[in-house]
Amino acid sequence: MTLGPTTVELLARARADLRMGVPVVIADGGAAILAVAAETLTTSRLGMLRAVGDVELAVTARRAETLKIRAYDGDIARVMLPPSAGVDWINAVADPADDLRTPMKGPFKEVRGGNANLAGAAIILAKTARLLPAIVSVAVTDPVAVANQNSLTTINWDTARDIVDGENAMHEVISAHLPLSASKDARLHVFRPDDGGEEHYAIEIGRPDRSKPVLARLHSACFTGDLLGSLKCDCGPQLRGAMQQMGAEGAGVLLYLNQEGRGIGLANKMRAYSLQDQGFDTVEANHRLGFEDDERDFRIGASILKDLGFSSVRLLTNNPAKVANMQANGITVTERVPLMVGETAQNREYLKTKAKKSGHLL
Numbered sequence: 001m002t003l004g005p006t007t008v009e010l011l012a013r014a015r016a017d018l019r020m021g022v023p024v025v026i027a028d029g030g031a032a033i034l035a036v037a038a039e040t041l042t043t044s045r046l047g048m049l050r051a052v053g054d055v056e057l058a059v060t061a062r063r064a065e066t067l068k069i070r071a072y073d074g075d076i077a078r079v080m081l082p083p084s085a086g087v088d089w090i091n092a093v094a095d096p097a098d099d100l101r102t103p104m105k106g107p108f109k110e111v112r113g114g115n116a117n118l119a120g121a122a123i124i125l126a127k128t129a130r131l132l133p134a135i136v137s138v139a140v141t142d143p144v145a146v147a148n149q150n151s152l153t154t155i156n157w158d159t160a161r162d163i164v165d166g167e168n169a170m171h172e173v174i175s176a177h178l179p180l181s182a183s184k185d186a187r188l189h190v191f192r193p194d195d196g197g198e199e200h201y202a203i204e205i206g207r208p209d210r211s212k213p214v215l216a217r218l219h220s221a222c223f224t225g226d227l228l229g230s231l232k233c234d235c236g237p238q239l240r241g242a243m244q245q246m247g248a249e250g251a252g253v254l255l256y257l258n259q260e261g262r263g264i265g266l267a268n269k270m271r272a273y274s275l276q277d278q279g280f281d282t283v284e285a286n287h288r289l290g291f292e293d294d295e296r297d298f299r300i301g302a303s304i305l306k307d308l309g310f311s312s313v314r315l316l317t318n319n320p321a322k323v324a325n326m327q328a329n330g331i332t333v334t335e336r337v338p339l340m341v342g343e344t345a346q347n348r349e350y351l352k353t354k355a356k357k358s359g360h361l362l
Contacts, residue, residue, distance in 0.1 A: 007160050012196035013153045015129040021045065025140070025147045026122055028157040031115040032143035035122035038094040038134035043087050049138045052146075055081040056111055057090060058119035058135045063290035066096060069108050073116035076123060079108040081136070094134035096288040097271065100278055114139075121157045124164060128197075130265030133290040167299045169194045172307060178203075182240075182247035191304055198258035202304055203243070206251035210309040213334040215252040217242040217316040218301040218326075220259045223266055231346035232273070241341040242316045253308065255301045262286070263295030281353040293358060298322060302329035318360045 005013065014024045021040035026033055034052060036045060049055050056078050059069070064077035071077035081090070092098060093105055122135040140146045147154045175189040182205065189202040208214040219242065225235030239254075246252025261269025268289060275285035283293050302325070305313065312332035315323055316339045323333045338361070343351060354360040 007156070007163055008195050010153060010155055011125070011160055011163065014125055014155050017153050018126055018129045018131060023049070023150075023152055024122075024125070025143045025152050025154040026118050026125075026157055027143045027154065028115060028117055028121070031118060032140050032146075033115075033118045033122070033137040034140055034146065034152075035118070035125075035135050035137040037126050037129070037131045038090050038136050039126075039132045041087055041090060041136050046087055046090075046136070049136065052140060053138045055136060055138050056119070057081055057093060058123060058137065059094065060123060060133045060290040062287045062292065063094075063096075063134065066099065066288050067093065067105060067108070069106075070110050072110060072112045073120070076116060076120050078111035078116065078119055080111055082109075090134075090136060094132050094290075095271070096275060099288065118157065121155070121161070121164075125155075127264075127291070127295065128164075130268065132268065132271075163195075167303060168197065168297070170200070170300070170303060170307075173199070175204075180205075180243065180247075182243035183250075189304075189308065191307070193300075200258055200300060200304060201256040202308060203254045203256065204308070205243070205246040205253065208251040208253060208310070210311075213312040213314045213332070214310050215246055215249055215316065215337065216305065216310070216313040217252075217254045217339070218257060218298060218322055219254055220257050220262065220296060223260060224269075231344045233347055233350060234341065234343065237341040238339050241339060245316065245337075253305070253310065255304055257296070257300055259296045259300075262293070263297065264289070264291050281357070282350055283353060283357045294321070298325040299329050302326055302331045305331055320359055320361065 017024050018037040021042055023034045023036045026035055058076050058078045061071040061075045061077060064071045069077045069079060119135055119137055123133045126135055127133050170191045170193040173190045173192045175187050178186050178188040180186045185206050187204045191200045219239055222235035224230035225233045226239050229236055242254055260266045271289055272285035275288055286293060312334055314335040314337050315333050316337045318339055323336050326333050
């Protein structure tokens with residue numbers, strides 16, 4: 001019995017540390033690194049890392065492709081930090097904001113060999129912390145001493161890996177009656193993940209029969225579209241259209257999942273928008289930032305549906321990947337219900353990209 005944090009709690013602490021620019025120790029077997037998110041690294045901490053040993057910068061293979069860095073480690077690439085490189089150089093490599101203005105950032109000295117899993121683990125943590133997927137790190141020979149002397153969070157990746165890759169458990173905190181314009185007979189359910197991450201919501205319209213397929217939608221949070229009425233996407237109209245259809249039918253459940261920007265977070269989504277202003281489409285922008293086309297985890301939606309007692313749905317979506325994802329996670333999709341709303345002059349090219357590159361049926 002211990003009052004100390006579990007591995008799940010240590011992972012939450014590590015993500016918070018990375019967001020604040022605090023190093024974390026990541027160990028795997030006999031190897032260990034001190035890792036800091038490139039986005040939040042300060043000049044003083046960079047100097048401290050250099051005092052420990054040779055400093056490396058790791059980026060994803062997507063970002064490496066833009067920078068013409070050879071990704072010897074599969075989905076990541078590592079380069080040695082030049083002696084003259086400071087925080088500005090690191091940020092220029094990690095953030096594509098000025099790629100068109102200053103495309104030449106090398107030459108890069110790629111790192112081969114060693115334990116690339118540790119850098120990969122740190123990038124996964126940066127992604128889940130909604131930071132740019134780029135990590136500055138240095139190898140350490142005595143991780144316990146380094147962590148204890150500096151009060152740093154330590155992640156043993158050999159035990160944390162399965163937790164990160166697995167389904168994030170969550171529980172319902174509370175639900176209450178909430179009259180809506182779409183339906184006066186509605187309830188809002190609040191679900192909280194056990195890893196300390198953002199809460200997710202289920203809006204239940206009417207009293208859906210749990211023994212029959214429920215009209216459902218998995219809606220990813222979109223601050224700009226849902227709240228501000230952005231014309232760059234179709235999210236707001238899809239949200240309101242889905243709820244109106246559920247209200248008209250008298251029953252349904254809409255899952256509002258806090259996975260902004262296809263899972264990359266609002267700040268990175270705005271970075272992608274800035275790249276779109278430079279002429280890149282939404283998929284190209286994500287890749288230049290170092291992300292995949294879609295970083296969302298729809299297992300969350302399946303878990304909430306099961307918790308609410310639903311096993312089959314009529315899914316309101318234009319995205320076949322959502323259908324496949326629900327089926328793969330134990331939710332039967334008896335029908336895909338199209339949701340054709342929200343096209344504007346400003347998002348027409350975006351919708352074409354979703355159809356052409358992401359397989360949406362538009």
